[in-house]
Amino acid sequence: MNDDLLIMIPGPTGLPPEVRAALARPQIGHRTPAFAELIADCTAGMQYVFRTANDLLILTASGTGGMEAAITNCLSPGEPALAVSVGNFGERLGTIAELFGAQVTWVKSEWGEPANVEAVRAALAGGGYKALLFTQNETSTSITNPVEELAGLAREAGALTIVDAISGMGGVPVLTDEWGLDVVVAGSQKALMLPPGLAFVSMSERAWEANATAAMPRFYFDLRKAKASLEKGQTPYTPNTSLFVALQASLNLIRAEGIEDVWRRHAECAQLIRDGVARLGLRPFGDARHASNVVTAFLPPEGVDPKAIISHIRDKHNILITGAQGAYRGKFLRIGHLGTIDREQCERVLAALADALEAMR
Ligand SMILES: Cc1ncc(COP(=O)(O)O)c(C=O)c1O
Known part of the structure; x- marks a missing residue:
């Protein structure tokens, strides 16, 4: 376990x-x-x-x-x-x-x-x-x-x-x-x-x-x-x-906490993740005007298999993120940011993602 x-x-x-x-x-x-x-x-x-x-x-x-x-x-x-x-x-x-x-x-x-x-x-x-x-x-x-x-x-x-x-x-x-x-x-x-x-x-x-x-x-x-x-x-x-x-x-x-503050925390964390992913030079998947506040999908760098990023983040950083489903399997990555989500968790996953990208250069 x-x-x-x-x-x-x-x-x-x-x-x-x-x-x-x-x-x-x-x-x-x-x-x-x-x-x-x-x-x-x-x-x-x-x-x-x-x-x-x-x-x-x-x-x-x-x-x-x-x-x-x-x-x-x-x-x-x-x-x-x-x-x-x-x-x-x-x-x-x-x-x-x-x-x-x-x-x-x-x-x-x-x-x-x-x-x-x-x-x-x-x-x-x-x-x-x-x-x-x-x-x-x-x-x-x-x-x-x-x-x-x-x-x-x-x-x-x-x-x-x-x-x-x-x-x-x-x-x-x-x-x-x-x-x-x-x-x-x-x-x-x-x-x-x-x-x-x-x-x-x-x-x-x-x-x-x-x-x-x-x-x-x-x-x-x-x-x-x-x-x-x-x-x-x-x-x-x-x-x-x-x-x-x-x-x-x-x-x-x-x-x-109050449901409005729960929604606000999700919105703030989602923004941290979206900004962090963009800072790493990665493009969001989908229409950014309708981006979800509980999950963020983004494209891997050209030529990099999303599975390799997911495995690196899981094996080296003990963090689970996931890929795409159905016809889009293997095409993009998804990070969930919901429930207990807070700033520290967002920073940890972004640091792990940065490390994975570095390792794959
Ligand atoms: C939007 C949406 N609908 C339905 C489901 C299916 O829920 P469950 O896997 O609990 O049956 C999920 C699960 O991820 C979901 O995200």
Whole structure:
């Protein structure tokens, strides 16, 4: 085991000592008053992070389970949905909808570009879409989409918004109620400073109305069952109780710092990373005007294999960064800066990157 590894991939992230201590606590029963208190506090804490008074359900699943829950609880087979994809995870959201039988129309951007707002506007003007599906923060390309603008277009067209905010939630502002987002999904292993294993889904009134007639098959991810159980201080199936205990510890940290200050810290660290990468003579991957505050993608120097940089930084500096996914594998690098991120971590990874570049000259 390598306990001192500095994890700077876009999730899972490093854990603060308070969360690690919480994970080591004895088990609790999941049908007890103690758990009822815990889930109530965690739910309120996540509503604070989501900026919402909507129902918020906590599922024992990775983020993708939350995506599946969002789709299957709001749509019926044959219903038309508009899927906006700017990378790997946008592709996944639309694909889940397709797989469960929605009639999906795609608006795709090149990797590195944000959502094509004009194309979305034009497609929605055609009318008839039940939902607009998009990613808030596209982790594969380090692009943050114009969420508020996309949500406004959906609202005008009478479509629900189903938003994958798995990597951005807690690091980049998501104003669920102010922006009128109907269904928002987050995951535990990102800016929330937890291990993988919990997914969070918020549901607006409009989303519940859609749910009343949504006919896609679902069992484990039935959000109506989750809501009914939550009213009794429980979950329908055995939850990962340890992660709930850890979530409470992480939410205590977030509440103590204040969510606006958490967002500010992420923005400042992202700027440090972007500036540092530029100072090393490396070019960002993707549209800098839409650069994410939780992950930064950049190109390696001409002729240098990203894998060699990643290995050098891991083996010589004990820091984990990562490369690109899918069709872009081997083409660029990504540094995650989310969760416990601070100035010192940013400086360490930049120094390690400088050393790797020097070694590869
Ligand atoms: C934006 C986005 N969506 C979805 C996922 C999938 O989440 P999980 O791997 O927890 O299923 C990720 C994971 O990196 C992500 O970054």
